[in-house]
Amino acid sequence: xxxxxxxxxxxRKLRRQVTGLRITGGCVxxxxxxxPQKPHxxxxxxxxxxMDSVERRGKHILLQLSGGWVxxxxxxxxGNLVVVPDVRFRSPAVRAWLEMEGxxxxxxxxxxxxxxxxxxxxxxxRTALEAVGVEPLSSEFTSEQFLMIASRSRLPAKLFLMDQGxxxxxxxxxxxxxxxxxxxxxxxxxxxIRRARLEALHGHIIAVLEExxxxxxxxxxxxxxxxETEEFVCAVYGRRGEHCLRCGRCxxxxxxxGRSTYYCPGCQR
DNA sequence: TCGATCCTGTAG
DNA sequence: CTACAGGATCGA
Numbered sequence: 001x002x003x004x005x006x007x008x009x010x011x012r013k014l015r016r017q018v019t020g021l022r023i024t025g026g027c028v029x030x031x032x033x034x035x036p037q038k039p040h041x042x043x044x045x046x047x048x049x050x051m052d053s054v055e056r057r058g059k060h061i062l063l064q065l066s067g068g069w070v071x072x073x074x075x076x077x078x079g080n081l082v083v084v085p086d087v088r089f090r091s092p093a094v095r096a097w098l099e100m101e102g103x104x105x106x107x108x109x110x111x112x113x114x115x116x117x118x119x120x121x122x123x124x125x126r127t128a129l130e131a132v133g134v135e136p137l138s139s140e141f142t143s144e145q146f147l148m149i150a151s152r153s154r155l156p157a158k159l160f161l162m163d164q165g166x167x168x169x170x171x172x173x174x175x176x177x178x179x180x181x182x183x184x185x186x187x188x189x190x191x192x193i194r195r196a197r198l199e200a201l202h203g204h205i206i207a208v209l210e211e212x213x214x215x216x217x218x219x220x221x222x223x224x225x226x227x228e229t230e231e232f233v234c235a236v237y238g239r240r241g242e243h244c245l246r247c248g249r250c251x252x253x254x255x256x257x258g259r260s261t262y263y264c265p266g267c268q269r
Numbered sequence: 270t271c272g273a274t275c276c277t278g279t280a281g
Numbered sequence: 282c283t284a285c286a287g288g289a290t291c292g293a
Contacts, residue, residue: 003287032275059288076288078277093277112276114288164289171287237287258272260285 002075004136004169005212005232007059009220010081014061015054017083018106022050023065026098033095033110034117042119045069046098058132058168068122072129073108079115082107133166136205137213141167146202150190157193158186159257161205170205173237174212176262178205180236185268186254186261236262 002010023046028039049069055062061081063071073081084090087097087105096108096117108117120126134141134149146167153160160166161175170178179186182201184193193201215232235245239262240253249266 006287074288076275077286078288110276111278112286114276116289162288173287257270259288 003171003174005216008213009216011054011056013220018051021100023047024099024101028096030095030113057129058164070120072118074116076114078112079110131165133168136167143199143202147198150198153190155190156187157184158261160190172259174208176237178208183267186263
């Protein structure tokens with residue numbers, strides 16, 4: 001589920017559901033999700049505090065609590081954060097939950113249990129977060145800025161886009177989709193891509209993410225079917241062997257950095 | 270830069 | 282049974 005667009009959609013929904021509510025209780029069902037912190041260390045400090053705001057930084061979710069404490073959540077591959085009417089009826093995939101005033105629950109579910117939850121003390125140095133790169137949907141993500149960091153890197157394009165320390169929030173799907181739109185081969189070293197193409201890529205990154213945010217937001221609001229105009233449809237991701245919609249050649253899959261990269265050999269050179 | 274690791278579920 | 286999954290980190 002969670003690349004930047006899905007995380008953003010989750011944050012927007014949470015913002016409306018939990019802002020201003022006090023935490024009255026909670027439980028960590030799977031201690032590994034808070035490692036290396038002890039569940040009790042977190043819970044005892046979180047209970048009684050009010051959730052002031054919900055922020056996002058890259059794929060990190062920041063639950064800002066009263067007194068300056070921050071509950072940091074990373075959903076990794078299969079995590080999700082949802083509000084449920086009653087924590088007594090929770091699914092087996094729930095790894096941790098908080099009870100809020102009024103009785104509803106804020107639930108962290110994650111079948112693979114790879115997600116992480118961490119509490120930052122007030123004013124704590126946020127090393128992990130400061131290593132995160134530019135927000136691609138912010139005004140700081142300019143074409144010039146992108147050109148600058150891109151031309152300095154020898155990484156293959158796909159790995160560059162997925163490096164959270166450079167651009168924050170792109171994952172396996174949207175990195176592949178942005179490269180397809182820009183006509184760039186995923187293995188191409190970043191610094192060898194022409195300026196005009198990098199500028200195009202910059203625009204496509206923003207477009208892909210904005211479309212995906214809109215799609216994810218609809219999906220979370222209205223469970224059920226999305227209109228065709230609302231749904232983000234992948235052109236290459238997960239389409240190995242299918243014919244490219246633009247040129248007709250077969251979409252390929254290749255391993256890169258231990259993950260699958262999908263691309264069109266006709267459109268991306 | 271590669272591979273193993275953390276985990277569980279699902280598709281083939 | 283094996284391969285693979287939208288992520289990130291660690292050590293060789």
